[in-house]
Amino acid sequence: MNKNNSSENKNKGSAFGRFFGRFFFGAGHKIADEIEERAKDADSIEEIISPGKQILINFFERKLAVGALIVVMIMFLIVYIGPLVMHNYSDSYTSVTQKNVPPGRNMMSVPRELASDVKMIDSYGTFSVGLSNSGKVYVWGQTKIGITGQDASNIPEEVKNAKIAMVTAGIDHIVAIGEDGKIYGWGNSRQGQFGVSEDFESNPNIQMMPRELHEKGIDVSKIKKLESGFQCTAILMNDGTLHIWGNRHAYANIDNFSVEGLKFKDIGFTLNYVVGVPEAGNMVYTGSRGLFGMFAANLGETPEKPAAFLKGRTIESIKATSSNVCLHLSDNSICFAGDYPAGTVSAPSLPEGEHFVTIDSGTGHYTGLTNLGNVYSFGDNTWNQSKVPNKADGASKIFACSMQSYSVNESGKLLAKWGLKGYFFGTDTYGADVFSRIIAGGMMTMTIGAVAVIISSIIGIIIGCLSGYFGGKTDIILMRVLEIFSAIPFLPFALTLSAAMTQLTISSTMRIFIIMFILGILSWPGIARLVRGQVLLTRESEYVVAAQAMGVKSSKIAFKHILPNIISVILVTLTLDFATCMLIESTLSYLGFGVPYPKPSWGNMLYGSNNSTIIKNFWWQWAFPAIALGISTICINIVGDNLRDVMDPKASIEK
Known part of the structure; x- marks a missing residue:
């Protein structure tokens, strides 16, 4: 008895296996041999092709469908x-100095003339300025300055004709000093970055450049x-005197460095504060207590009070990144x-006998040169700023710029450069890489669409099968429930629920799960109607009547006999619904009710633009997400439409 039950269960369990085997691989050899014997008198024997193979053959004969499928797979x-290979990517990454950068990979494109004769290189934002030993100035990178209409690469003629002794670059301006002491500036000067004027002098938010420096030089x-x-x-002088000017809003403590008689060994700029080392060399001066008031031997280690840490040693120089100093x-x-x-x-632990002789800093990283000619980088590594190539060693000078570093030998030849080259798709309003966020956002959008389709298909298939097969009161009750859900205005209801969620203290991850659930719960009526209609057409078929006559349970007839025969129609519908759910998620996010920032989705990337x-000046912030969403949904729809045509040739012919 047990043996018979086991055999029966085995046959039942392999029903779907036999169905899919014949669907995709055709009938067995025995059936083919029987047909061949019956067709002995025929001149030729027609090849037996399974429905699945025929569908695949018909589908791959359509070039547009194949192209769309390839795009979807890519x-x-x-x-x-x-996202698995973007090891340094973070949803919450921002960079004040990299806001609204256009697409390009030229941030380390040092001009050839300069590469063999480097005196100095400096950078703070998206462009770099270099100076050759012959006194010539070069500018490269993303040189257009926001929406000001100015370009840092437009070097003034008087600078080109002068022999420059030193240069420096800020976020939106460049200052150069000629060998004759004249001070030059170009770029944006609206906040007093260089030059003098009555407007600067009367503006309380601007610390104006000293007139004496502007008129007489230095x-x-x-x-x-x-x-x-x-x-x-x-400008810091050898005697410790400091001349400082610029935007007081950018550095609230700038007035603390303009006190007469105050002398410094060294100075620097973090993102928000001017920092300096007083002549005593026993502290980091900001003019406010508590800022940079604890010292640590390495990045991230437990800090100590300056006196306890220094133990008689003095600070000789300071280098500053956006948030810390070395x-x-x-x-x-x-x-x-x-x-x-x-x-x-x-920072690396140097072996005995080796020590740093020079340290330079970028926006988030440091680069140091040791007495043995070895080069080390440490700090931020988001753009590989801390990965030093082997050919960088043997340098006599190093320069750490915004997110790049350069090593130069004694003759001024550029040995190596490493760090950020640029951005394939530019950056957004927060300085995040658009390309990385499109990839991460695509994963979010497609995952939400896929999960929503799975939820809606499970509900729709179950209700459609039950309603179509059993009919009667079951059909009436289930269809009334379906009509209730269909009567709910989808988008307004989804917006209302999403808006309600913003008032709740729930995590962004939980909110995403709820969005998936909402999309799934509200999307099932369409597929339920489709399945019900197909079941109604199929339930009077001979094989269904035969199964009923054999006493097979109704639930097994509905789900094991009828459902496999309508699976092709369901697959087509699910493909089309997937694209629809992606668009709905993007719509919700675009309207501000979907995936919350900083987690990316294609919809909320468009919402941020x-x-x-942004539409007028920073086109890359909306164009690339829109293209990604458009291509994906259009190609998915093309695949779905062509699947429907090859699975239902009669409908295709009627078109």
Whole structure:
């Protein structure tokens, strides 16, 4: 008895297996041999092709469908495999210095003339300025300055004709000093970055450049350091005197450095503060207590109070990133103060006898040169700023710029460059890479669409099968429930629920799950009607009547006999519904009720670009997400339409 039951269960369990085997691979050899014997008198024997094979043959004969399928597969691979290789990607990544950068890969494109004769290189934002030993100035990178209409690469003629001694670059301006002491500036000067005017003098938000420097120049031989920050510039003299000017909004403590008689060993700019080392060399001066008031031996280590940490040593120089500073001490060791973002690469532990002789800083990283000619980078590594190539060693000078570093030998030849080359699709309003967010956003949009389709298909198939097969009161009740759901205005209801969620203290991940559930719950009526109609057509078929006569349970007839025969129609519908759910998610996110920032989706990327300034000036922020969404949904629809045609040739002919 048990043996018979086991055999029966085995046959039942393999029913779907036999169905799919014949659907895709045709009938067995025994059936083919029987047909061949029956057709002995025929001149030729017609090849037996399974329905699945015939569908595939017909589908791949359609070039447009094949092309669309290839595009869909490529998109799936990119959005699902891409995040696995984007090790440094973070949804919450922002960069004030990299806002609204256009597409391009030229941030490390050092001009050939300069590459063999480098004196200095500097950068704070999206463009770099270089100076050759012959006194010629070069500018490269993304040189257009926001929506000001100005271009940092438009070097003034008087600068081209002069022999320049030193240069520095801020976020939107460049300042150069000639060997004759004259100070030049170009780029954006609206916040007093360079030059003098009555408007600057009367504006309380601007610390104007000293008139004496502007009119008479400066003795170059007495300059210790020329440095620029966000919208600010400083000149430190050998005697410790500091000249500083620029935007007070960018650096609220700028007035603390304009006190008469205050002397400094070194100065620098973080993103929000001017920092300096007083002549005593025992602290980081900002003019406010508590800022950079704790020192640590390495990035991320437990800090100590300056006196306890220094133990008689003095600070000789300071280099600043956006959020922390590196201090070079009198015993040639280094230490750090400030905040350390997650993922920061620690400074290396140098072997005995090796120490740093030079340290330079970018927006988030440091590059150091040791007494043995070795080059090390540490700090932020989002754009591989801390991955030093082997050919960088043997340098005599190093330059750490915004998100790049350069090593140069004694003759001025550029040995190596590493860091950020640029952005394939530009950056958004927050300085995040649009290309990376499109990949991560595509994964989010497609996942939400897929999960919503799975939920709606499970509900729709079950209700459609039950309603169509059993009919009667079951059909009436289920169809009334379906009509209730169909009567709900989809988009307004989804917007209302999403708006309600914004008032709840739920995580962004939970909100995404709820969006999937809402889309699935509200999308099932269409597929339920389709399945019900197909079941009504199929339930009077001979094989169904035969199964009923054999006493097969009604539920098994509905789900094991009828459902496999209408699966092709369901697959087509699910394909089309997938594209629809992607569009609905994008619509919700575009209207501000979908996936919340900072998690990306194609919809909320478009939502972040829905103002006239971005549409007009920063086209890449909306064009690329729109293209990705459009191509994906159109190609999915093309695949679905062609699947429907090849699975239902009669309907295709009627068209």
